Amino acid sequence: MVHLKLYSFSKKRNSTKVPSSSAGTAYTGVIVEPTSVLDPIVKLEGITAYNYNYVYIQEFSRYYFINDWHTENGFWFINLTIDVLASHKSTIGASTQYVERSASKVNEYIVDTMFPSSGQISGQVVELSDGFDSFIEDGIFVLNITGSSGATLGPYACDWTTFKNFVAEMTLKYDDDTFFGNIADGIRNSIWKPFDHIGSVIWFPYDYIDLTGITPLNRLYLGNIYIESSTTRPMSFYHLTAPSLWQSSTETLYKHPQAATYGKYMNLKPFTQYIYHDSIFGDIELDPLKMIDKTTVNVGKITDPSTGLQIVNLPDGQTRVAQVGVLIPMENNSLNIGGILTSVAGTVASAFTGGAASALAGSASILGAADSALQTTTSASQSGSTILCWSYITISCHFWNSVGHDAANLGRAYCQTGQINTFSGYLKCNKSHIEGGRLSSAEIDMIESLMDSGFYYE
DSSP states (O other), X not given: XXXXXXXXXXXXXXXXXXXXXXXXXXXXXXXXXXXXXXXXXXXXXXXXXXXXXXXXXXXXXXXXXXXXXXXXXXXXXXXXXXXXXXXXXXXXXXXXXXXXXXXXXXXXXXXXXXXXXXXXXXXXXXXXXXXXXXXXXXXXXXXXXXXXXXXXXXXXXXXXXXXXXXXXXXXXXXXXXXXXXXXXXHHHHHHOOGGGGEEEEEEEEEOOSOXXXXXXXXXXXXXXXXXXXXXXXXXXXXEOOSSSEEEEEEEXXXXXXXHHHHOGGGGSTTTEEEEEEETTTEEEEEOGGGGTTOSEEEEEEEEXXXXXXXXXXXXXXXXXXXXXXXXXXXOSSEEEETTEEEETTSOOOGGGGSOHHHHHTTOGGGTSSGGGGXXXXXXXXXXXXXXXXXXXXXXXXXXXXXXXXXXXXXXXXXXXXXXXXXXXXXEEXXXXXXXXXXXXXXXXXXXXXXXXXXXXXX
């Protein structure tokens, strides 16, 4: 004789769920021998057996699924199969296992490839222009003064109007007999070689140089002789005392729209791609792994006004170097503007009557063609790598959606050890190991197999 509780109970076959203690109908029955603890047959009398689908046998301390009922000579015979997960729930719950997937816990940084990505793509664009100066029509000129006894050495910035007037005034002063008297040109060259005092002239097509707060000077020394502003030729020179110029922009970084639901791994490849676009540095793919926890992105640029070189520091740690300043060649006391050699001994070239962009457009050192100005990669020329650029600096964010998610029944990536009773719902373990004095080896094998294939801790 055995004591039973019969239930009409709904549960998954791979679940530890057990009926409530108040549920069920008590009966007594007889075990049909020979019997098995795993698959017993019980004979009952005086009930309608097919109203039940689940059994607890008190003497075995185990729960069973009813596989089948049949009647014979007024008795009901029920064929049972042990529910090892419910029968040994406490032992399973107390064990510590390596959990690959879980419905209740997740490691958001693990790229979960169980669910495929679709061809559906969405995107956003981060504009980083606010922190960077925009294109100005005539740019900024930087004169690197060397060997001057009457002025502080170093770079001096000026606009196109000042630069035009500076070259014109320098030309006229060299030609001024009142200033030099009747000294022959050759002797004048030995007295004053203006370009000996100009290490380089660099044109910046962008307003990279912030002149705010710098007191303008109306006189620039070239050796012992100075060029000075006048009513007819106004000039303002700005002495740049900082060795480099820093600009930066910080903006909100767009994240994958499914990351909040599925995990931070959605912000990684193959679901997310970030492309930095800069008309100076070109298109640069950023590493999403190094930006996974960032909610904002910062791009910083350092410009050397003396050389025209610029370094960009990208939000994923990459750095790139480019030539943003256009070197204007000087040859034999001449300035090569727009391909026209403007001698300080001659008259001011007609190219000076237009804007800086038009005057410089013909120079081989400035790309040589207007359409080249819009290229996104740095172009090489006889004077180095240069670019004209006036597009926004952006980060394009591309997102591929993941499909088929069912965390409740397939879990999410966890891949850590943990005590089973700290989880809930679906789990999938790897190389489970169960120990218990009241478990047979067959039961252990069944439990471990179920845990490794996926089960519900309920």
